[in-house]
Amino acid sequence: MIPYILYTALILAACLVFYKLLLQKETFFHLNRYVLLSCMIMAFILPLVPIPQQLSLRKTAVEKPVVVAKVPVNKIETTKSIVQPAEPTVVEQTKETFKIESVVQWLVYLYWFGVIVFALNFLMQVVLLLYRAYSKSVIQDGKFRIIEITDDKAPCSFANNIFINPEKYEWEIYNQILLHEKIHIEQKHTIDLLLAEMVLIFQWFNPFAWQWRKALEINLEFLTDDQMLQQETVEKESYQFSLLKVAAPQFPLSLTTNYNQSLLKKRIIMMNSKKSNVHTTWKYFFLLPILVLFACLFNQPAAQSQNLKTLNALDSQENLKENLDIKSEMKTEGDWFATIKGNTVEINFKSNETDNSSSTFQLSELANIPRDKQGTFTLAREAGTMSFDGKFEGNKGMGTYKFIPNKEYSAAMLKEGVVIKKDIDLIVFFMINIKVSYVQMLKKNGYTYIDKDQLIPLAALNIDEAYITSIKQVLPDIDLDNLVPFKSLDIDKAFIEEIRKAGYKDVSPGKLIALKSQGIDGKYITDVRNSNKEDKGDNNKNSDDEDDDIIAFKALNVDQEYINSFKKLGYNNISNSDLIAMKSLNVTPEYISGFQKAGYKDIQADDLIAMKSLNVTPEYVTEFQKAGYKKINPSDLVALKSQNITPDLMQQYKDLGFTDLAIDDVIGAKATGTTPSFIKSMRGKGHDFKDLDKYIELKAVLGN
Known part of the structure; x- marks a missing residue:
């Protein structure tokens, strides 16, 4: 919630700055109204819109993904690793995390408290206005309702209601006020103000949102004044003099259009300003690129990120499903239900009505299984002993269980630097069968500081010394955190060497994970590079941008055949970014051939992308040619179609x-x-x- 709200606030701030700098002084009041309304709505919609992955400016591959197994550990969560400046203990880390989470939680409470307060204020204003509108004497003037008030307030309108004290004004001024407010009602300005107030409910903390509402209100008054001066019965000087008489310091409710005294000077200045030239409308077109830039920078790509792909790959591993299906609610005592399948026993543990966990054990591990009679059998591992009471009838069994933790195991793990405080944590270590020798093996291979959350996925995936040694032969400095996604994606020594032979001499673990998760192998890289060599002088050139391009190519199915199909049409040097955009927009050789038949032999790739994005077809061009426009340049075609x-x-x-x-x-x-x-x-x-x-x-x- 907080990132979304802050993103919305950022968009509002950027749009307000753009409006203040370029649009506020223009006299295109109708256009400004639509801009202000559209930006308000877009600020809340844009953060929710996914964008094509190839257009995203966010990092698509996390450099050092860490798989942190939590209890429950029936899923693995991938996050970006954090380089610790020191070597804090688990207790210190936990305290620091708790403090941060507490602050964030209080900020969330504060935010929603503000939302509730402003929402109640909004509802109170609506109720008060409706009460005033339908509890006082009214004059029906067509669709307009004129409510006569007696207090010393400035005139205002809300929906189709006009609030005015007729005794305060001369007849001419009174008529001008009514005409002014009727314009507000005719053009439904109340909707603008209601939307602005609703934005403030959710953006109450944002000073730019308050300024936004003010800018919207000012523009509505500019617009209404402009419409007033177009009336044959209204003379500019007389109208401005009337405003001076009407303006009052007592402000009506913020949901109403009104004669705000603080806006009076600005309104008179704008009425006397020179009309904007139509050629200045170019300014408005720059708003769209700004919004697109925000989306490319911050929005979630439509395609799943590499981390999510890695997560899916991890979830698909059978051994994770078998070994990590343990819930944090699993108690040290409860009921069990089991099924013998060949040499294995699948046991379901039930602590209460809702908590179920299951795991599969080797039949040889279970000693003295009672068959067709009540009895007790055990499963002993380093972390403790699981004692079962019950019986089996054939291959089906049921009864009760009790886990007895091994305190010496906890002490041995603590000696190795792994802190296990709770019995439910020990149950996880018991189920996965993490041995003290496994931790010692990891330390022997250079991984000195290991916590319990790292151990769980490492052991569950059976990342043994042989695997670690083979990876270290090609990546000597690989972090412990990268071994889990490596193993889950079947990244081995052979794959790494294959990628390097394809030209990626200094490929990082994060890039390897991204490449493997997309199914990119050395052959694919070689084929694409040979088909689209942008740098003739260095075919082995490697960069982060090129890595990302290869990943985008694979995600969009840009292959050797696709690239060669454009070469046949004379497009020999299409950049990677243009290829990605062309593929995402479905620019095909057939599409280009249609234009070539219409006489367009040398359309540039960027023009093709712009034309396809607006659905400029060869048939569209042919229509203009039949009308006598033989050669319209591509940029004009785009403008015509837009x-x-x-x-x-x-x-x-x-x-x-x-x-x-x-x-x-x-x-x-x-x-x-x-x-x-x-x-x-x-x-x-x-x-x-x-x-x-x-x-x-x-x-x-x-x-x-």
Whole structure:
């Protein structure tokens, strides 16, 4: 929850800075309204949207994954290793972790307390406004409800209700106030304010969210003032003078549109400012790349991360399923149910109604199994002894069990630096059969500091001395934490040597895990490199970026055949990043051939990517060619498609007399809403221009 909320706050902050720097002084009030609303909504949606893995700027492979087995240990959790600056004891680590968790927990409580307080405040405002709206005398003016108040408050509106004290104002000012508030209601500005208040409920701690609400309110007033001045009955100087009379220091509730005295100066300045030129609309297009950058930096890739792939691989290991299916709730006493299967015995341990754990043992380990009669048998291991009471009838048995821990085992482990405090921890060590000699073997191989959570997956996966020795022959400095994902993914000496022969001379353990989890072997690397050599001078060049490209290639199934299919069309030097983007967008040789048949012989890879992302097809190009536009450059095709401009629309502009029509003109007209129907309506009102740019400027001034 906290990362998501903080991410949302970060997006709001970035969007507010962008708005303040580039958009706040523009007079495109309608456009600013949509920007403010869209950013508010996107701030909460964007963090939840997964992005294609090849576009993610997050680390896709963790350099040193640690597998930490917890009790319950029926799953293994992969996290990034932390290099300890010293050699703290387990007790010190536990205390430090507890302190951090406690602080985080209190922050979560504080956050939700704030959410509840602001939510209650929001509900109280809504209830109070509805009470005022339906408990006082009202004048019905069409769909508008005029509620007459008696206290000395500034006029305001909420939903379709206008709150005003008619005795305070002259008739002309009174009518202007009503007209102003009716515009607020007609354009549904209450929705904007309600959304802003709901954002504040969840972002109450974020100062940028409060500034965001203020910016939204100011823009709504700018927009309404602009609409007022377009009324034939309203004269600018008279209206501004009325505002000075109406503005009052007593603020209404924050859910209402109102005559806020603190905004008055800004509103008058904006009313007298020069209208923004339509050519400044380019600023708005920069907001989208900012949001995309945030998504690429922080969003979870759509494909699972390498850690999750490693986790799945670990879960798929049969020995983990058999040996680690033990729950922390398993008590030292309870009931057992068993089934003999050949040379093994599968025993299910039941401590209460909900706690069940099972494990499989060798039949030879169980001494004196009672058959067809009540009796006692035991299973003895270094960690302790499991005493069973009950009987078997055929291959099925049941009864009660009791675990007796071996205190000498705990002392021996403590001597080796492994702290085991609780009997339930000893049960885990008992089930996996972790011996003191196993810890001594690890220490002999250079792993001096070992804790109990590291031992459990190591022993469960049977990572023995032979395996460790073979890995150390090719990776002498491999960390203990990397051995678990190595073994679970079947990474052995032969695989490492194969990857190195393919050109990865200094491959790290983290990269090996990432490569193996994607099913990447030496042959795949060699084939891809031979098909797409970006660096002719050094075919063995290795870098983190190239590693990530290979992983992305495999995830997207970019193989030698795919690369060669583009070479046949003349694309001999496509970069890795372009290949990844082309594959993710399904840019095929057939797609390119269609454009080549239409006369586009040398479209660059980045243009192909942009065209495919907007679904610019050869058929779309052919339509323009039939209309007389023989050679439109790829960037203009992208712009035309982004605005959904067709040859029919181009012809409509020509029919209006714009015969010498440039593609850029039509793109600008469509982007600003200067449609043929708008031009016809303006000509009907006497605005007869020969230049399309004049209508674009007129549209910017009139807004909607």
